[in-house]
Amino acid sequence: MAAVDISPAAALHRRAKYPTPTALRYEGQEFSAARLSRTAVELAAGLAEQGLRRGDRIAYLGLNSAAFFHTLFAAAHLGAVFIPVNFRLVAEEVRDILVDSGAHTLVVEDGHRTLVESIADDLPARRRVLVDTDPACPAPATPPAGWTPLSLLLGPGRAERPPVPLHEDDLGVLMYTSGTTGRPKGVMLTHGNIWWNAVNVDSMVDTRSDDVNLAVAPLFHIGGLNALTLRTLLRGGTVVVRRAFDPAQCLDDLVRHRVTGLFAVPAMYAALAREPGFAEADLSALRSPIVAGAPVPPRLIHDWAERDVLLQQAWGLTETAPFATYLPAALTREKTGSAGAPMPYTEIRVVDPVTGDGIDEADTRGEICVRGPNVTPGYWNNPEATAAAFDDAGWFHSGDIAHRDKDGFYYIVDRLKDMIISGGENIYPAEVERVLTACPGVLEAAALGVPDPTWGETVLAVLTCAPGAEPTLEEVRAFAGRHLADYKLPTRLLLLDRLPRNASGKLAKAELRRQVASRPATDTL
Incomplete structure (x- = not known):
């Protein structure tokens, strides 16, 4: 039995043949499946002229947009591997990803162009494409040196080909982890x-x-x-x-x-x-x-x-x-x-x-x-x-x-890795955090292990609160004590205006630990 083609580009092409609702709404624009597929086909042909081939990696650096999907489907059309890059990373982190992946082509919004230019000498990428088709992220009228405008890769007249058949084992996306446990993989x-x-x-x-x-x-x-x-x-x-x-x-x-x-x-x-x-x-x-x-x-x-x-x-x-x-x-x-x-x-x-x-x-x-x-x-x-x-x-x-x-x-x-060990007992921060977020006036909560001369570690509660709410450690312990064993209760309290989060919305505990290290607790036992 022949392997089934599960290419997303082929699936979009099939959808485009039938009357269906608008496929994409973005910044006042509406894209039918036919228009979305047509743009992906044209972009695939333009990228192929730039040397992108099956198995090559193509990275996208920018916010959510229609161009993101155009690039993704164009990559699938060619059998290339799509790399969506976290747009909140700093230059060094972006460089690590682009070098590690060996990205052949970069598609970048103008808001990130300067960042990429600052690390360009270290990158293996052979082609840099600047998004100039999106009014929400306008690009310079004159293309900067070293950049190919995305618009130049679109339009009819290029040699087009059907989508490359793709099967279960074909690599489709290379997605780098948020790095909460160290260098992204x-x-x-x-x-x-x-x-x-x-x-x-x-x-x-x-x-x-x-x-x-x-x-x-x-x-x-x-x-x-x-x-x-x-x-x-x-x-x-x-x-x-x-x-x-x-x-x-x-x-x-x-x-x-x-x-x-x-x-x-x-x-x-x-x-x-x-x-x-x-x-x-x-x-x-x-x-x-x-x-x-x-x-x-x-x-x-x-x-x-x-x-x-x-x-x-x-x-x-x-x-x-x-x-x-x-x-x-x-x-x-x-x-x-x-x-x-x-x-x-x-x-x-x-x-x-x-x-x-x-x-x-x-x-x-x-x-x-x-x-x-x-x-x-x-x-x-x-x-x-x-x-x-x-x-x-x-x-x-x-x-x-x-x-x-x-x-x-x-x-x-x-x-x-976040487990706290206090006096030989295992404490799971998420369990403590669920209780702390239910405390009156508390909006967000984080629980961290901090050194303790008697118990090895105890719990530090870091809270953000509604306007006018400033709970004391005693009040927090009294509330949490109705739901948690004594050894799980915080022994220190720190109130912050906000908790640091990464681009995925997850609590950035490494950054929070850095902040905590430089600030005294609001309240301690």
Whole structure:
């Protein structure tokens, strides 16, 4: 039996043959599937003239945009590997990614041109393309030296070819991790990984061919790109693209466009819930709001449930493309706090992080491991990291601590590396943070381990609070003590205006530790 072609470029080309709703809405522009596909075909021909070939890497550096999708589909058309680069990185970090990946071509918005020029001598890229087709990020009228305007690569008249057939093992996307554990690693995602995630999502989530998806999470993040966005584009729905997340604009978009599906991290949903007008907004179309990417406070689930919107928690990583577990809306209230059960075509197990032995008992914590066709084959140019992440049976070790209840639903406790050991007892910061965020007046919370001469480590609570709220350590301990054992209670308190987060919306604990090191605690025992 011949291998099935699962190229996203071919899928978009097929969609373009049929009458379907607008495929993409972006900054006042509307793109039909035919227009989107035509632009991708033209760009693919232009990039081929520039020397881009199957297997070459092409990087995109810029905010969410139509040009992002043009580049992605043009890359797939040629069988090239697409690299979405985190647009919030500094020059050194971008250089590391572009050098490590060996990117042949760079497609860059003008807002990042100076950054790229500052590291150009170190880069292996042979071609630099400047986006000049987007009024939201205008480019100079005269192309800067060394740059090819994107517009020059578009238009008819070039030798065109049909999309390159792509199969499960063909590398499609090289996505660099956010770097919360150190230097970013290039996660290799095959077209099979991407395709099987869509199959998992469509098997479990209430998705339909005419969905309206709002893409406000960064598209360089696997959740923003592949949770709902790509499958919506390829299946026949509409994607509303915003360059970045703005709570007021997002709330308006949910109502105005009758959005049915949204992927966002907890901090985004929390910001929406605080937005004036949230209580009155018509969110009746929103049937597939997925929350993932960071620990989800139960209070957040309850806040949205009061609006009759049932947030659906999922869990996964870049390495799982992204979802490994999912909690259906029907169980949102009954299993609040659970990240759900395994996706249909994904296996999950919990193991002892020391021995690697499987844990079969319910409510026993261990490292959660994943196996399935949505799981990356490994890290680009990094066999050591790949070997460390996979065991001999092919299980990917996530580094997350979880437990499974008697019904088979999983609860993510924390990152293994973030665990605090106090007096020989294990403390998981996410467990403490869930309680702290429920404290009156608290908006956000982080729990860090800090040295203690008696216990080795104890908990430092770092909080952001609503205007006028300044809880004391005694008040925080009194509240948290109703839900946590004594040894888990914070012994120090620090109040900040905001918590640092990376571009994916996750708490940037390395940066937070640096901030904490330079500031005295607000309150201590």
